[in-house]
Amino acid sequence: MxxxxxxxxxxxxxxxxxxxxxxxxxxxxxxxxxxxxxxxxxxxxxxxxxxxxxxxxxxxxxxxxxxxxxxxxxxxxxxxxxxxxxxxxxxxxxxxxxxxxxxxxxxxxxxxxxxxxxxxxxxxxxEEGCDFIAGTQAKFRYDGGEADGNPAPSTAYGVFVGLRRSVKHALGSDLKGMRVAIQGLGHVGWRLAEHLHKEGAKLYVADIYPDNLDKAAELFGATVVAPQDIYGLDVDVFAPCAMGAILNDHSIESLRAKVIAGAANNQLAEERHGQMLKDKGVLYAPDYVINAGGVIDIFHQRMDSSADAMRKHIEGIGDTLLEIYRKANEQDLPTNIEANNIAEQRFRKN
The missing domain is CATH 3.40.50.10860 (Leucine Dehydrogenase, chain A, domain 1)
Incomplete structure (x- = not known):
């Protein structure tokens, strides 16, 4: 083929x-x-x-x-x-x-x-033989910490900001006491868990690698669940932070969360699954919007910008999501389709 x-x-x-x-x-x-x-x-x-x-x-x-x-x-x-x-x-x-x-x-x-x-x-x-590698010469971090080139802290912070704004929009609440299921405790998922724990969220975690699960239970009081059980938990937020295509006919049927906001790329198996989430009354934060903190980080490093400018740009993710939610509601569209429409107007040539 x-x-x-x-x-x-x-x-x-x-x-x-x-x-x-x-x-x-x-x-x-x-x-x-x-x-x-x-x-x-x-x-x-x-x-x-x-x-x-x-x-x-x-x-x-x-x-x-x-x-x-x-x-x-x-x-x-x-x-x-x-x-x-x-x-x-x-x-x-x-x-x-x-x-x-x-x-x-x-x-x-x-x-x-x-x-x-x-x-x-x-x-x-x-980069020993390549001129087109990014993320090895970082000069600053959004939070003023030591920069090592890893964009995961910025990605996790952007997801946290977007998740918090999405919960406020959908549920009218802050994160204290919110039940959040995190799928994947890698570089980004772990840092997201840290942010949420500090805000008082109740965490449920699953991962195919057991390394961080016991640590999350100890440090965050997280409840460890089997990977196949993460979808059907009685939680407020589902945060996919592993692989893509995990929102499909089967998993959406099992979902009980009212908000989906996570770091994974390509969370929808097909675009039509955005409509399924809408019909079910689930607010979906389009993945490529909420997880943009990493690429924003790399962009600012390449432009020799500053930590303050980077942080403000990342925090703008929350405002972008609210704009998508508002326009999607006005036009009765799933949030993923509205986000696609806005993006395509920007990068497609007429």
Whole structure:
């Protein structure tokens, strides 16, 4: 099957495949749209079950980055890269250097950064032979803390800000006593849990990796639940912070939360699932809007901006969500469709 016939293909400008036999690297880069600027999007390493699954993910993720940058008012396009493999078992230094060569071969139309399975150390290996790596020379953090290049703190803060505003909008309440189910305690999910705990939220957590679950129970008083049980909990908020396509016919039927606000990309399995959530009376924070803190962080680092400007830009995520909710309500549209409409007006050429 040609990539042009793939169900997730959406007028992508470039899709490149790369295999480095020496290091074992198998990777894909997808550039969705560069009308607003070079495509920026992280590199993800994941043990995909098949190359078809990897292609689907990179096409969906790169498309989401076009919408994310547009909604965050950034002069950037959308792109993404994926490496097929288990980052805990198969990642090597030579593989990361080979990935840098792959990014360099794109000639600057694509800039990569950190994503699931990739750390700042990996990016530094990539940039040994690549001029288009972001997130390794961070000068500041939104909160004044020590900057190491990892955009996860900014992503988590943006999700927290957006979740708080969404709860206030939908439920008329602050976060104290709110029951929040977090799916995934990785770099972003863990930090989101910290923010929510400080605000007095009651946390329920699930993850395929058990490392942080016991720690969350100890430090945050979180209730640990099995991954398959996270959807049907009697909670106020569901925060997906792991992989995408988790809001589907089956999971939406099980949901009892009134607000969905999380860090995961491409949470809706299909756009029609936004309508299903609307019909069920669930307020959905479009993922590429609420999780834009990371790309905002990288943008400000590249522009040699400041921590204060970065923080204000991230906090604007809450205002953007309220604008989407208002317009969606006025036009009787699901929030994901209204967000798509706004973004497309910004990055599509007439």
């Amino acid at each position: 040609s990539v042009f016939d793939h169900k997730a293909y959406d007028q992508h400008e470039r899709v490149a495949f790369y295999h480095d036999a020496k290091s074992g690297l198998k990777a894909i880069i997808a550039v969705h749209n560069t009308n607003l600027g070079p495509a920026l999007g992280g590199c993800r390493m994941w043990p995909y079950a098949s190359s078809e699954e990897a292609l689907t993910d990179v096409l969906r993720l790169s498309r989401g980055m076009s919408y994310k940058s547009a909604m965050a008012n950034l002069k950037l396009g959308g792109g993404k890269s994926v490496i097929i493999g288990d980052p805990r078992k198969q990642k090597t230094d030579d593989m990361m250097r080979a990935m840098g060569d792959f990014v360099q071969s794109m000639g600057g139309c694509y800039i990569t950064a950190e994503d699931s399975g990739i750390a700042v150390r990996d990016l530094k290996l990539m």
